[in-house]
Structure formats: structure tokens, C-alpha cells
Amino acid sequence: MAQQNHLYLVDGSSYIFRAYHRLPPLTNPEGTPVGAVYGYTTMLWKLADDLHKADGPTHMAVILDKSSQSFRNELYDQYKAHRPEPPEDLRPQFPLIRDATRAFSMPCIEEDNVEADDIIASYAKDALAKGWKVTIVSSDKDLMQLIQPGLDMLDTMKNARLGPEAVMEKFGVTPEQLGDVLALMGDAVDNVPGIRGIGPKTASKLIVEHGDLESVLAAAPSMKPSKMRDSLIEQADMARLSKVLVTLKDDCPLPNELDDFLLKDIPPEPLAAFLTKHGFTSLLRKLGASGPADAAPAPSGAPSDAPGSDNAITPQPLAMPAINLDDYVCVQDVDALDAWIAKARAAGMVAVDTETDSLDSMQAALVGVSLAVAPGEACYIPLGHGSNDMFAEKPQQIALGDAIARLKPLLEDDAVLKIGQNLKYDLNVLARHGVHVSPIDDTMVMSFNLDAGQEFGTGGHGMDALADRHLGHQCISFKSLTGTGKKQIGFNEVPLADATRYAAEDADVTLRLWHVLRPRLPVEGATRIYQNVDRPLIPVVAGMERHGIKVDREQLAALSQDFATRMAALEGEIHELAGQSFAIGSPKQLGEILFDKLGLKGGKKGKTGAYSTDVTVLEKLAGEGSEISRKVLDWRQLSKLKSTYTDALQEQINPNTGRVHTSYSLVGAQTGRLSSTEPNLQNIPIRTEIGRQIRHAFVAEPGNVILAADYSQIELRLAAHMADVETLRDAFAHGEDIHNRTAQELFGEVNRDTRGRAKTINFAILYGISRWGLAGRLEVSADEAQAMIDTYFQRFPGINRYIAETLASARECGFTETLFGRKTHFPRITSKNQAERQGSERAAINAPIQGTSADIIKRAMVRMNPALEAAGLGHVRMLLQVHDELVFELPEGDVEAASAVIRSVMENAAEPAVTLSVPLGVEIGTGPSWGAAH
DNA sequence: GCACTCACG
DNA sequence: GACGTACGTGAGTGCC
Numbered sequence: 035m036a037q038q039n040h041l042y043l044v045d046g047s048s049y050i051f052r053a054y055h056r057l058p059p060l061t062n063p064e065g066t067p068v069g070a071v072y073g074y075t076t077m078l079w080k081l082a083d084d085l086h087k088a089d090g091p092t093h094m095a096v097i098l099d100k101s102s103q104s105f106r107n108e109l110y111d112q113y114k115a116h117r118p119e120p121p122e123d124l125r126p127q128f129p130l131i132r133d134a135t136r137a138f139s140m141p142c143i144e145e146d147n148v149e150a151d152d153i154i155a156s157y158a159k160d161a162l163a164k165g166w167k168v169t170i171v172s173s174d175k176d177l178m179q180l181i182q183p184g185l186d187m188l189d190t191m192k193n194a195r196l197g198p199e200a201v202m203e204k205f206g207v208t209p210e211q212l213g214d215v216l217a218l219m220g221d222a223v224d225n226v227p228g229i230r231g232i233g234p235k236t237a238s239k240l241i242v243e244h245g246d247l248e249s250v251l252a253a254a255p256s257m258k259p260s261k262m263r264d265s266l267i268e269q270a271d272m273a274r275l276s277k278v279l280v281t282l283k284d285d286c287p288l289p290n291e292l293d294d295f296l297l298k299d300i301p302p303e304p305l306a307a308f309l310t311k312h313g314f315t316s317l318l319r320k321l322g323a324s325g326p327a328d329a330a331p332a333p334s335g336a337p338s339d340a341p342g343s344d345n346a347i348t349p350q351p352l353a354m355p356a357i358n359l360d361d362y363v364c365v366q367d368v369d370a371l372d373a374w375i376a377k378a379r380a381a382g383m384v385a386v387d388t389e390t391d392s393l394d395s396m397q398a399a400l401v402g403v404s405l406a407v408a409p410g411e412a413c414y415i416p417l418g419h420g421s422n423d424m425f426a427e428k429p430q431q432i433a434l435g436d437a438i439a440r441l442k443p444l445l446e447d448d449a450v451l452k453i454g455q456n457l458k459y460d461l462n463v464l465a466r467h468g469v470h471v472s473p474i475d476d477t478m479v480m481s482f483n484l485d486a487g488q489e490f491g492t493g494g495h496g497m498d499a500l501a502d503r504h505l506g507h508q509c510i511s512f513k514s515l516t517g518t519g520k521k522q523i524g525f526n527e528v529p530l531a532d533a534t535r536y537a538a539e540d541a542d543v544t545l546r547l548w549h550v551l552r553p554r555l556p557v558e559g560a561t562r563i564y565q566n567v568d569r570p571l572i573p574v575v576a577g578m579e580r581h582g583i584k585v586d587r588e589q590l591a592a593l594s595q596d597f598a599t600r601m602a603a604l605e606g607e608i609h610e611l612a613g614q615s616f617a618i619g620s621p622k623q624l625g626e627i628l629f630d631k632l633g634l635k636g637g638k639k640g641k642t643g644a645y646s647t648d649v650t651v652l653e654k655l656a657g658e659g660s661e662i663s664r665k666v667l668d669w670r671q672l673s674k675l676k677s678t679y680t681d682a683l684q685e686q687i688n689p690n691t692g693r694v695h696t697s698y699s700l701v702g703a704q705t706g707r708l709s710s711t712e713p714n715l716q717n718i719p720i721r722t723e724i725g726r727q728i729r730h731a732f733v734a735e736p737g738n739v740i741l742a743a744d745y746s747q748i749e750l751r752l753a754a755h756m757a758d759v760e761t762l763r764d765a766f767a768h769g770e771d772i773h774n775r776t777a778q779e780l781f782g783e784v785n786r787d788t789r790g791r792a793k794t795i796n797f798a799i800l801y802g803i804s805r806w807g808l809a810g811r812l813e814v815s816a817d818e819a820q821a822m823i824d825t826y827f828q829r830f831p832g833i834n835r836y837i838a839e840t841l842a843s844a845r846e847c848g849f850t851e852t853l854f855g856r857k858t859h860f861p862r863i864t865s866k867n868q869a870e871r872q873g874s875e876r877a878a879i880n881a882p883i884q885g886t887s888a889d890i891i892k893r894a895m896v897r898m899n900p901a902l903e904a905a906g907l908g909h910v911r912m913l914l915q916v917h918d919e920l921v922f923e924l925p926e927g928d929v930e931a932a933s934a935v936i937r938s939v940m941e942n943a944a945e946p947a948v949t950l951s952v953p954l955g956v957e958i959g960t961g962p963s964w965g966a967a968h
Numbered sequence: 969g970c971a972c973t974c975a976c977g
Numbered sequence: 978g979a980c981g982t983a984c985g986t987g988a989g990t991g992c993c
Contacts, residue, residue: 620991621972648973674974677989703985707977714987717976725975749977749984801983810982869981880984884977888985917977917985 041161041295042081042091042188043154045172046131046142047099050074052173052191054124055843056559056851062312067123071130072314077190078138079317081171085297091169093161093295096135097153100144104152106279113279114224130312137308138300141290148286151176155282158185161292176216176280181209193557206238214247217277226279227272229265236262247277354409354546357507362538363413364530366430371415371437375444377407383451384444385412385545386471388460389537391524394712395462396580396688396695400434401526402533403441406541409549414534414541418526429530438467445471453477455497455544458700461576472573477544479568480551482701483560487849487859495701501543504550509543510536562855566947567889568700570896574912575698575708577899582693583715583913583923583964587684589731594680597672604669611662618669621647634660675719679728686713698915705881706856706888707917716916720968729965734923739960741929742967743936745918746955747772748887749800755950756853756882757836761829766952772796779829780822795826799833800883802876837879844878852885853948854893890954891918894943901939907932921964933958 053073060069084090106113120128135142143153154177158168162184170177173189178201181187187196194200201209218237220228232240244250251273254266266273302321309318365371378384385406390398399418406412417437420428444450445464454460457476464471481495490503501507515528515536525533555561609615612631616623625645628634636651647666655663686694694713702709710716718732719725734740750772754762765775776792777784791812798808809819827834841863844850849859858881863874895915902910907924910932914921920940924932940956961967 617991619973619989622991644972646972670973674989678975678987682988702987705985707985709986711987714976717974717987719975721976798983801985804982806981807983867980872982876983877985884985887977919977 037092039092039161039164039166039292040089040169041157041166041292042094042169042171042297043157044078044081044094044096045150045154045170045174045177046074046096046135047150048172048174049077049190050124050127050131051120053077054121054127055839056191056847066126066130068127068130068312070124070127071134071312074131075134075137075309075314075317077171078134078140079320080190082138082297082300085299089167091297093166093292094297095141095143095157095290095295096131097150097157098131098142098144099150100146100148103147104149105147105283106149110227110275110279112225112227117223117225133308137305139298139304141295143289145286145289148283152283152286153288155180155284156286156288157292159284160288164292166292175204175212176282178204179209179212179216179280179282191559205234207241211241211246213277213281214241214250216280217247217273218250220276221280224279226276227269228276229269229273231261231265247273354549356410357505357539357542357546358410359510359535359539361410361412362534362542364534365413365415366432368432368436368440370413371432371440374405374407374413374415375440377411378405378444379447379450381407382449383407383453383545385453385541385548386445386457386460387454387537387540387544388463389414389525389533390463391418391526394695395459395697396466396582396691398463399526400463400467401524402537403437404537404541406538406545409546410542412538412542412545414537416530416533419528419530419533420526434467438469442469445469448473451475453544453548455500455540455547458572458576458579458698461573462580465576465580474569474572475548475552476569476572477547477551479572479700480548480555480560480564483564483568483856484551484554484558485859486701486706486857487704487861489861497540497543497547500547505543505546507543510539512536558857559855560857562947563706563852563857563889567854567856567892567896571700571892574895574899575700575915578912578914579695579697581911581913582688582691582695583921584692584733584735585683585687585694586731586733586963587687590680590684590728593727593731594676594684597676597680601669601672601676604665604672608662608665608669611665618666619673621645624666628655628660628663632662634663671722671724675725675728679719683713683728683731696914703888704858704877705885706852706858706892707884708888708892708915715914718964726965729968730963732964734962737925738923739926739929739962740964740967741922741924741932741936741958741960742964743920743922743933743940743956743958745887745891745940746957748890748918748954749883750796751950751952751954752853752883752886753800753833753836755952756886757830757832758951759830759832763952766955769955780825791822795822799826800880802837802879804872804876840879840882841875844875850878850881850885852882852889853944854886854889856885856889858885887918890943891915891920891940893947894940895920897939897943898936901935902932905931905935907935921967929960933960 050070054070056073060067060072062068081091081094132142145153151174154170158170158180161168168185170180170185170187171190172187177187178196181196181198181201189196198209201207201212205212205215207215215234215237218229218232218240219234220226240250244253251266251270254263257263306318306321309321365374387404388400389402389404391401392398401418402414402416404412404414415437416429416431417434419431445452446469451473452471453475455476456478457474461471477500478495481500490499498509501509515532516523516525555564605618608618612627616627618624622644624647628647629636629645634655636645636655649667652663652667656667683694688695694715696710696715697712699709699711719728732740750762751766754766761779762772765772773789773793773796774784776796777788780792780795781788794811795808798811803823805816805820805823808823809816812819840850844860844863848861849857851857860874860878862870863878865871865874895912898912902908907928910922910924910928912920912922920936922932922936937956937958941954944950944954959967
């Protein structure tokens with residue numbers, strides 16, 4: 035039986051614009067920009083992949099816009115009149131789209147005086163009349179009018195098929211009614227007028243209510259008096275004109291027969307030549323392995339960029355059996371264990387999870403290991419179970435050493451992928467038993483690379499949330515086994531039957547999550563950041579955590595003592611001034627003392643109605659001569675330093691290693707930064723002299739020194755590059771003080787005051803400026819702040835454009851991207867709530883800059899140990915990361931050699947994926963302590 | 969568990 | 978006309 039013909043019509047012109055905004059500015063070996071061409075090429079590849087598949091294309095053609103002139107211009111001379119010129123680095127890519135299409139040996143259709151949309155509509159009509167199926171590859175809303183039985187749309191970027199329900203979801207109407215909605219709302223980009231004051235929501239409401247455009251216009255006079263009613267009456271003809279403009283013309287003369295579009299196997303030679311010419315090496319390799327028409331799905335992402343490499347394994351779509359806890363096996367002898375290890379080797383992949391008696395991977399004792407070799411096929415290997423009652427009988431289990439000896443070759447086998455959820459934890463536990471797990475995949479990090487910023491019902495990238503979100507499965511809760519509070523028991527005390535169900539479920543769920551998340555990476559453009567940055571970072575960060583940093587306990591204790599004495603003295607003086615005793619640490623009591631009892635001026639704030647007593651308020655009062663406010667400020671500083679640092683850090687010293695081991699979260703900060711907990715070593719004081727003493731307690735071992743390497747002004751440099759601000763780029767290229775230069779540009783003179791203001795404004799720009807916010811910081815009026823912002827935009831014109839483009843793209847796509855392809859989602863950027871929306875806008879302006887900076891230092895971290903080893907400096911240890919700073923410990927004699935390597939790795943960390951137009955500066959200092967190294 | 973405050977980049 | 982104002986974090990304290 036002959037297969038039904040299925041015609042794919044690719045809307046090439048609209049795709050290239052979207053690809054341009056989503057992909058990094060790649061250039062080919064000749065220096066021509068090809069980022070959008072690359073995106074276009076991967077899209078064609080993906081489409082060609084579906085040839086021979088059920089419901090895949092049998093016929094395919096690419097339709098391009100040849101000219102912007104059409105019958106619509108004769109009807110309405112303003113049509114598409116205000117289209118901005120395409121960006122400079124996009125224009126040379128248009129002709130390359132044709133080359134790319136020809137490289138795939140596919141037809142490329144373009145006609146004078148006809149728009150691509152009309153050609154698409156005409157071919158679609160022709161094909162449907164012949165009983166073919168049609169898929170339009172586009173996400174253009176005008177084309178959605180064509181959706182009907184037998185015709186759907188495909189959004190390759192979101193990998194979504196769009197049918198009538200997509201129109202209903204977006205516009206609330208059927209595809210047949212969509213033209214009427216578009217006619218009412220108009221289109222700013224194409225300059226279709228519509229009716230002023232009517233947007234998508236109102237337009238769709240009117241059409242749903244009245245059925246079609248003419249009925250709406252006819253009903254207008256009888257509507258209740260309003261601005262909208264008047265507009266409908268006055269501008270009825272504009273709406274009718276708009277209807278004609280948005281209606282697709284489906285009877286254009288067609289240059290080809292449908293049969294010309296038959297899709298054959300793609301000859302490799304022209305394609306190879308094209309890929310070579312433009313340096314698309316990763317696709318070229320895929321082509322070498324197998325042609326696109328019969329290959330496995332090709333991962334998208336940039337041309338090859340060390341470090342990192344693809345997995346050998348690509349998951350196939352999998353029908354997964356339902357989760358059944360009774361299927362899990364408890365492995366209690368070595369023969370059974372060997373059988374599971376053999377299964378894992380045969381599968382080439384295994385999900386691994388360790389069970390321990392503590393959340394602290396540096397102190398946790400291994401209690402058991404679970405493995406999953408296929409969805410539904412999982413086991414638990416108890417290793418440390420047994421009641422704390424030493425006389426009670428312990429369950430039968432394999433001796434820990436025997437199990438480790440058997441598992442180690444599997445866990446270190448290059449040919450078997452180990453999959454984990456937050457694998458960094460397990461890496462640390464197993465490393466303490468001499469096992470160095472590799473290669474790895476981590477479902478938590480995958481989820482973060484795909485969905486950072488996305489708001490789901492249950493937040494986060496933890497396993498329970500992911501299982502619920504992607505598998506619709508509720509995991510057994512840890513607490514239901516161990517209880518909570520005083521009665522909580524260790525996992526080693528949980529009965530084996532329960533422990534098996536819980537632990538094996540974790541491994542099973544992890545493996546299932548991998549089957550859901552792993553295929554999304556290439557489709558959603560997350561492969562680059564995952565494979566080149568975040569995945570290789572996992573073992574690096576694990577190593578830093580295990581190594582820890584030495585802290586001088588006596589020094590901290592002495593500081594605590596000193597702080598306590600000074601606080602006691604201040605406390606007495608404060609109570610004296612207040613005329614009574616009270617808890618200085620209670621903002622509520624302090625506010626009442628200051629404002630009610632002593633009658634100082636200041637306002638209520640916050641929803642609780644309590645007085646604000648934060649540092650800005652107290653500084654102001656102190657400036658006005660309030661002695662008690664000054665003393666409270668001093669007391670607060672000491673209190674903070676003592677409780678958060680000098681006391682708490684002593685308790686964090688690991689009794690076995692004598693060092694402090696922080697835990698970094700790779701998924702903690704939406705922008706891609708790391709975060710640090712237990713203890714947080716990313717907020718150790720430095721800004722005040724008294725706080726800086728705490729840094730002096732972070733010391734090197736005898737004979738060693740601490741080396742601190744900081745990126746200098748990295749975010750401003752990245753802003754200068756990303757917004758393409760020539761003045762700022764020049765200043766960085768010439769090593770100028772950037773705040774001085776800004777002060778010169780803004781105020782015409784450089785002194786302490788103008789430099790300070792310039793610095794504030796520079797940061798304000800990075801954070802998404804508002805005149806109110808800047809006014810507050812600079813203590814000027816909003817109008818004056820606005821004037822400074824205007825001057826800034828005028829002197830640094832690229833900034834304005836960067837902000838506008840970033841926001842436009844964030845609104846359209848729902849996310850922002852860093853130079854290295856890291857996405858952060860901003861679902862609230864279209865919120866109706868102004869404060870919420872504006873908050874998202876500021877965050878969206880900041881995220882690409884902060885995130886790119888995070889990408890760069892992460893790339894440096896991944897390369898650091900291999901580079902040091904290659905230089906014979908394998909004993910240099912990277913200990914800490916503080917966003918733009920790396921801290922090392924090394925023998926005194928190696929400082930010079932190590933500094934050169936560290937500087938080079940950090941300064942060149944963006945290459946070769948991205949070439950920055952500003953140099954990255956790195957400042958290095960050394961000393962016996964972290965404090966001394968600055 | 970939340971609000972407030974404050975340490976860092 | 979009111980809203981609520983710089984981005985990203987984690988931890989300790991008071992209080993309900």
C-alpha cells in the first residue's frame with residue numbers, strides 16, 4: 035500500500051530571524067557571521083532525519099521571501115513600512131540560507147512580488163486538494179490561519195506540533211476565526227493597523243462573543259458607550275483593510291509541480307562541502323558517521339568546543355513500564371551483585387544512587403548502593419545496615435570492601451555511562467572509598483540546563499519534584515522511613531524491605547528521568563552548556579569540596595572573644611542611651627525604642643507595619659547625630675560577624691580532616707552561578723577592616739601559600755562586549771580605570787564624587803536600571819537620575835539597544851541566553867502585575883551578563899587541573915570559587931609558575947567558543963592566608 | 969515558617 | 978492613580 039504523501043513547507047525567512055536571536059554570533063573560517071545559518075542547517079538536518087519515518091515528510095520545499103513588495107503594498111502603502119533594517123551581521127547570512135538549502139539538495143522557492151506566506155498557502159491548498167498531508171514548518175501566527183484537518187504546523191525550536199488546540203490556547207478562537215482576531219488587533223511589526231486600543235485579549239474576546247469581524251463591527255453601535263465602542267465604529271474600515279492584509283492569498287501562480295518536491299536520500303558530497311566551508315565540524319562528523327537522512331538525531335549546539343565530549347549513547351524513545359515497587363530486588367550476596375554488574379555492562383549505562391547516614395558527603399558513612407539498568411529493573415545493595423543496638427542481629431549483606439572491589443571497575447569503566455541525580459554527592463562518598471566514577475550524566479544538572487527559572491507547581495530540580503513533574507510519580511518520602519525530629523532514625527536502621535523499595539526507586543526514577551531529559555538537550559539547545567560546561571564541572575567541584583580549606587580555629591576563637599567583649603560594652607551604652615534594657619537584636623523592639631520612645635524621625639515600612647531599622651535607616655540617623663544609632667550599627671556588625679562567622683565556622687571544621695568543606699550547588703542560582711552552603715564560603719567578609727580579619731583565619735598548610743586570582747570588572751567588560759559599546763571597549767583595551775572613564779563621559783570631570791557616582795551608575799546598568807532606584811542610591815531626585823540615565827545611553831549608545839533587544843527576545847521566547855547558550859526562563863516577564871513584570875525585566879537584563887561571567891569562570895575551572903598537570907603543577911589545589919575569584923593552595927616555590935598557568939587559563943576561558951572584543955583581566959595575589967592574598 | 973537584616977559578588 | 982523600586986545568593990535571629 036502506498037504511503038500517503040506528506041508535504042513539508044519550510045518558512046525559511048521567518049526561521050532565520052528566530053535562529054539569529056537565539057544562537058551565538060558564530061563566524062565561519064572566512065569571518066562571515068553564520069550563527070543563524072548554523073541554526074537553519076541543524077533544523078533542515080532534523081527535518082531530513084524524519085524521512086522514512088512514520089508521518090515524516092515525503093516531499094519538502096523551502097519558501098523564502100524574495101522581496102517585501104506584494105499586492106498588500108498597493109492596498110496599503112504603510113504595509114511593512116516601519117520594519118527595522120535587519121541587523122548588520124544577519125544580512126550577509128540571507129544568501130547563505132539558499133546555499134544551505136541547496137546543500138541538502140532541496141528545492142528553494144522564491145518569487146517576485148509575492149510573499150512567502152502566500153506561496154505557502156497556495157502550495158498547501160494544492161496539496162490538500164490532492165489528498166496529501168501538509169506540515170508548515172514555522173511558528174508565524176499568520177500562517178496559523180491555515181491549520182485544518184490534514185494540515186498542521188511544526189515549531190522546530192520548541193519541537194512542538196501545532197494544531198487547532200494551539201490556536202485555541204494562544205488566541206482562544208478556531209483557526210478560521212484567527213484572521214478576524216488578527217484584523218482587530220493589528221500587527222506592529224508588519225504595520226497592519228487593526229483597531230487602536232484593541233490588543234490580542236480584547237480582539238479574541240470580541241470574536242468569541244460575536245463570531246466574526248463583520249458581526250463585531252455591526253454590533254458596535256449597540257455596545258455600551260466606551261472608548262472601544264467609538265474606536266470600532268470610527269475605524270471599521272481600517273479593520274476591514276487589516277483583514278485583507280492578514281488574509282493569505284492561496285491562489286498564487288506556482289512555479290513548480292508538487293512532484294518536484296519529492297524528498298530523496300540526500301547526496302552527501304554537496305552537504306559535506308557546505309559544512310566544511312562554514313566550519314560546522316560537529317555536523318560534519320555526524321555526516322561522516324551516517325547521513326542525516328538515516329542518522330540518529332543530530333545534536334544541536336555549537337561546532338566542537340573543548341572541553342567535554344558527547345556521550346557515546348543516545349537514548350531512543352522508550353515506552354517505560356509503570357513503576358512497581360515490588361519489582362525491586364535486594365542484593366545480599368556477591369553472585370547476585372556480579373549478575374547486576376553484568377547487566378549494567380550489557381546495557382552500557384546504569385543509574386547509581388548511594389544511601390548514607392548523613393547529608394554531609396564528607397562525613398557520611400555508606401549504607402548501601404542502588405542500581406537501575408533499565409526502567410523498572412533496579413536493585414538495592416545494603417552494605418551498612420544493622421540496628422544501633424550492637425547485640426541485635428544484623429541482616430545478611432555483602433561486606434563493604436567486597437562490594438566496593440566489585441563495583442569499582444564498573445563505576446570507572448569508560449564504556450558504561452553512570453547516571454545520577456545530584457551525582458556530585460555520590461562522587462564524594464565513593465571517592466572517599468577510592469572509587470572515581472566516570473563517565474557521568476546528572477539528571478539534576480540536565481533539568482537545570484533545560485528549565486532554569488521555570489516556575490513549576492513544585493519548584494526546584496530535586497528528584498521528588500522532577501519525578502512528579504516528568505513521570506507523574508510520587509516518590510516514597512525519606513521522612514516516611516526515618517521519621518523526623520528527636521525520633522528520627524538513620525537510614526542504616528531502616529528495615530531492608532523498606533530500604534530496598536526506597537533506594538531502588540531512586541535509581542529507577544533517575545534512569546527514567548534521564549530518558550525524558552536527555553533527548554530534550556539537543557532539541558532545546560542545551561547540549562552546549564551541559565556537555566561543555568556544567569557536566570564536566572561536576573567532578574571538579576566535587577574535588578574542591580573534598581579538599582576543603584584549612585581554618586585556624588584559635589584565631590577564630592580569639593576573634594569571637596574580642597567581639598563578645600566589645601559587644602557587651604556597646605550593649606551597656608545602648609541600654610543607657612535608651613533608658614531601658616531591651617533586645618538589640620530584635621528589629622521590632624529596636625524600632626519601638628528609636629521611633630516611639632526616643633521620638634526619632636523615620637517611617638513605618640513593610641507589610642507587617644514594623645519600623646524599618648536596616649543599615650540605610652540607621653546610617654541616616656547616625657549622620658544626623660544619633661549616638662545610639664551609631665552604636666547599634668557597631669553592635670550589629672560585631673553580632674553578625676560573631677554569630678555567622680567566628681562562632682559558626684569553628685563548628686564547621688571537619689574533625690577528620692581539620693579543614694572546612696563547603697558544599698557548592700550547581701543548580702542554586704538561576705543565572706548559572708554556583709552557590710555555597712554549610713558553610714557559605716562565598717560571603718566571607720572583606721569590605722570592612724574588622725570583617726577582613728576573618729579572612730586571615732583561612733590559611734595555607736606550613737610551607738604552602740594561598741593564591742587568590744580575581745577577574746577584574748568581568749561583568750562590565752562583558753557588558754561592553756555584549757552591548758558593543760566602543761567607548762567602554764576602548765577603555766578596557768587600554769587598561770583605563772573604567773569608573774574614571776565613565777565619570778569623564780558623564781560629568782566631564784573626574785574626582786572622587788563623580789567617580790563614585792559613575793560607579794553606582796555602571797552597576798545600576800548591569801542590574802536593569804530604574805530612575806527611582808538610581809535616585810535612591812545617589813540621593814538625587816528621580817528627574818536628575820533620569821537625566822543621568824539619558825546621558826549614559828547617549829554616551830554609550832549600544833547599552834540602550836542591548837536592553838531593548840534582550841527584553842524583546844525574553845518576552846518572545848520566555849528566556850534569555852548567555853554567550854555560551856545557557857538559558858534562564860522568565861515566565862513572569864509578561865505578567866499583568868507591573869511590579870512583578872518589571873522585576874522580571876531587570877533580572878532578564880542582568881541574567882545574560884551575570885550568567886556569561888559564570889560560564890567563563892566555570893570553563894576556567896574545568897580546564898584548570900589539566901592545565902596545571904600539563905605544566906608539572908599537579909599538586910596545586912583549587913580550593914574555592916567566589917563568582918569571579920578562584921582560591922588555590924600551593925607550595926611557596928611554585929607561585930610564579932602556577933600564576934602564569936592560572937592567569938592564562940582564566941584569561942582565555944571564553945575561547946574558542948566565543949571571542950570577546952575586550953580582554954579579560956586577572957589580578958593575582960598570594961600570602962599565608964586568604965586575607966593576605968588580596 | 970516567615971520577615972528582617974546583612975555578609976558576599 | 979497607586980504601586981514599589983537594582984541583579985544574584987545563604988545564614989542567623991526574633992517572633993508567631
